Amino acid sequence: MSLDIDYYELLEVERSADDAALKASYRKLAMKYHPDKNPGCGDSEARFKAISEAYDCLKDPQKRAMYDRFGKDGVRGANGGGNGADFGDIGDIFESIFGSAFGGARQQRGPARGADLRYDMEIRLEDAFAGCTREIEVDVAARCETCDGSGAKPGTRTNRCQTCAGHGKVRAQQGFFMVERTCPTCQGAGEVIADPCNSCHGEGRVDRRKTLTVNIPAGVDEGTRIRLSGEGESGARGAAPGDLYIFLHMARHKLFEREGTTLFTRAPISFTTAALGGEIAIPGLDGKKHDISIPAGIQSGKQLRQRGAGMPVLNGRGHGDLVVQIDVETPTKLTARQKELLCEFRETETGEECPASQGFFGRIKEMWDDLTD
Numbered sequence: 001m002s003l004d005i006d007y008y009e010l011l012e013v014e015r016s017a018d019d020a021a022l023k024a025s026y027r028k029l030a031m032k033y034h035p036d037k038n039p040g041c042g043d044s045e046a047r048f049k050a051i052s053e054a055y056d057c058l059k060d061p062q063k064r065a066m067y068d069r070f071g072k073d074g075v076r077g078a079n080g081g082g083n084g085a086d087f088g089d090i091g092d093i094f095e096s097i098f099g100s101a102f103g104g105a106r107q108q109r110g111p112a113r114g115a116d117l118r119y120d121m122e123i124r125l126e127d128a129f130a131g132c133t134r135e136i137e138v139d140v141a142a143r144c145e146t147c148d149g150s151g152a153k154p155g156t157r158t159n160r161c162q163t164c165a166g167h168g169k170v171r172a173q174q175g176f177f178m179v180e181r182t183c184p185t186c187q188g189a190g191e192v193i194a195d196p197c198n199s200c201h202g203e204g205r206v207d208r209r210k211t212l213t214v215n216i217p218a219g220v221d222e223g224t225r226i227r228l229s230g231e232g233e234s235g236a237r238g239a240a241p242g243d244l245y246i247f248l249h250m251a252r253h254k255l256f257e258r259e260g261t262t263l264f265t266r267a268p269i270s271f272t273t274a275a276l277g278g279e280i281a282i283p284g285l286d287g288k289k290h291d292i293s294i295p296a297g298i299q300s301g302k303q304l305r306q307r308g309a310g311m312p313v314l315n316g317r318g319h320g321d322l323v324v325q326i327d328v329e330t331p332t333k334l335t336a337r338q339k340e341l342l343c344e345f346r347e348t349e350t351g352e353e354c355p356a357s358q359g360f361f362g363r364i365k366e367m368w369d370d371l372t373d
Contacts, residue, residue, distance in 0.1 A: 007054035131218035204237035219314030261320025
């Protein structure tokens with residue numbers, strides 16, 4: 001059976017499918033074509049291997065990008081010769097088919113690692129430009145100092161769990177399978193606490209507010225994530241702590257808008273400056289004054305670019321550009337003398353001064369002439 005089929009077709013998803021859609025479709029198809037569900041069927045086995053290969057590629061962002069661009073030839077090197085999903089994925093399939101029989105086998109002995117935490121921080125565009133250091137306060141479940149995270153009262157010891165004999169897991173026969181599950185007595189720790197700590201009541205952690213310093217590098221953008229390893233919640237009874245993730249958000253700036261490393265701003269100028277040319281000064285986030293030269297005859301909507309005056313490249317070198325969009329402003333308040341001067345100017349107009357207007361009204365005249373012929 002030939003299965004030289006597009007990976008997306010094999011997994012029955014669109015090319016724009018996200019990770020959740022990929023995994024859901026893979027699990028459904030893997031359960032359908034798994035050899036244990038179709039004993040002796042060569043076609044099912046071949047398709048199971050093919051969909052596993054497809055998922056193994058598309059679940060990896062780098063491999064997926066290579067596949068989207070170059071096809072299977074582009075990912076053969078990256079696959080390292082393998083053509084199947086990893087153990088964790090197969091374990092998920094077994095767990096879906098047979099309950100938690102295989103899920104328990106993958107669990108580590110002992111209490112689970114602490115939870116990861118999220119903190120949303122708003123910073124100014126100036127802070128993102130130069131980088132900065134911020135202090136934050138977070139409420140976390142921290143390691144109990146009284147018992148040093150063990151959960152047992154100081155001076156006492158934990159006892160080996162009698163239910164699982166200290167293994168943290170128990171086995172039971174289920175049909176043709178020997179299943180292994182987390183011990184219900186010690187919750188996988190392998191030990192039980194006879195005399196709990198009075199401060200944390202056996203949890204090994206207590207609620208606490210702590211102050212952390214966050215270093216924000218220059219060039220960060222909306223949604224940039226900063227990871228503080230080990231600053232999440234402490235694990236129960238001495239287990240490893242989770243991580244704290246700082247998600248950055250940009251406060252609205254009064255002058256600039258940002259797109260990547262490019263800064264944008266709009267500059268209204270008088271119609272006389274637009275006609276005669278001139279220069280305007282824009283204050284940069286670097287604290288310098290950037291002089292923007294206005295060419296004579298510039299039109300509204302024209303964009304002028306100042307190289308290297310934009311945002312710095314995150315973890316790299318150089319800066320983006322500053323783009324200034326020109327908006328020609330028509331005066332709304334004129335003195336008598338200004339009106340007089342403009343009337344004198346209008347009397348000298350020949351139409352050559354504004355070729356776009358001359359062309360437009362010339363086409364209107366031609367249209368009226370055609371209609372009246």
